[in-house]
Amino acid sequence: MSTPHISAKPGDFAETVLMPGDPLRAKYIAENFLEDARQVTDVRNMFGFTGTYNGKPVSIMGSGMGIPSMSIYARELIVSFGVKNLIRIGTCGGISQDIKIRDVIFAQGASTDSNVNRARVRGYDFAAISDFGLLENGVNAARRLGIDAKIGNVFTTDTFYQADSEFYKELDKLGVMAVDMETAGLYGVAAEYGAKAMALFTVSDHVITGEATPPEERQSTFNEMVKIALESI
Ligand SMILES: O=P(O)(O)O[C@H]1O[C@H](CO)[C@@H](O)[C@H]1O
Numbered sequence: 005m006s007t008p009h010i011s012a013k014p015g016d017f018a019e020t021v022l023m024p025g026d027p028l029r030a031k032y033i034a035e036n037f038l039e040d041a042r043q044v045t046d047v048r049n050m051f052g053f054t055g056t057y058n059g060k061p062v063s064i065m066g067s068g069m070g071i072p073s074m075s076i077y078a079r080e081l082i083v084s085f086g087v088k089n090l091i092r093i094g095t096c097g098g099i100s101q102d103i104k105i106r107d108v109i110f111a112q113g114a115s116t117d118s119n120v121n122r123a124r125v126r127g128y129d130f131a132a133i134s135d136f137g138l139l140e141n142g143v144n145a146a147r148r149l150g151i152d153a154k155i156g157n158v159f160t161t162d163t164f165y166q167a168d169s170e171f172y173k174e175l176d177k178l179g180v181m182a183v184d185m186e187t188a189g190l191y192g193v194a195a196e197y198g199a200k201a202m203a204l205f206t207v208s209d210h211v212i213t214g215e216a217t218p219p220e221e222r223q224s225t226f227n228e229m230v231k232i233a234l235e236s237i
């Protein structure tokens with residue numbers, strides 16, 4: 005049973021899917037963290053894999069960048085493949101002064117400059133929030149692993165190259181911790197189709213201070229986040 009963007013059979017995906025933006029990161033996780041991993045889809049090179057972690061079935065699939073791409077894959081996974089839990093594992097830009105590069109952040113909620121969630125509620129505001137159970141499991145897993153993760157509001161933007169840098173300072177005053185490009189859309193799709201969603205990130209750069217993770221360190225901080233996500237299942 006294929007969809008326009010996923011070529012897989014019924015039962016190919018586990019009930020829980022971890023979604024990095026980059027399909028090559030999905031491949032890396034499958035090869036380095038899962039047992040008995042097999043590739044289940046490769047349409048447009050948006051790779052998806054299913055295997056087990058500590059004996060529990062889990063899938064990993066890329067989401068691509070931005071709300072439209074994430075929304076297509078999330079909707080098809082839920083509606084056509086019976087996926088129940090979608091966990092975004094991404095990178096983000098730090099906004100808050102309290103946030104440092106390499107920190108792990110949980111998106112309790114996601115504000116956005118996108119119109120997709122307003123379109124779901126006749127133009128009104130929609131509070132794009134994480135599923136509480138997935139968030140609680142994730143935070144508990146981070147604590148067990150001794151990782152001091154931050155939890156709060158993030159901003160999902162359609163514009164990676166933000167022209168008005170003052171805007172991030174205004175978000176900082178409102179307590180917004182970080183910026184990404186998918187989470188508000190993921191939370192909206194999950195709500196619309198009756199699935200659970202949660203997002204966590206590693207901070208790859210800071211959009212106000214300009215600090216960035218050295219390339220050689222990116223993999224190890226990314227690994228910490230993957231471990232938290234897998235241990236939370
Ligand atoms: O590392 P990923 O998960 O792709 O996340 C972040 O990186 C991309 C931008 O470089 C956007 O997708 C943003 O949300």
Ligand SMILES: O=c1cc[nH]c(=O)[nH]1
Pocket residue numbers: 095096097098164183184185208209211
């Ligand atoms: O979406 C993102 C991700 C990392 N850094 C940014 O500035 N934006």
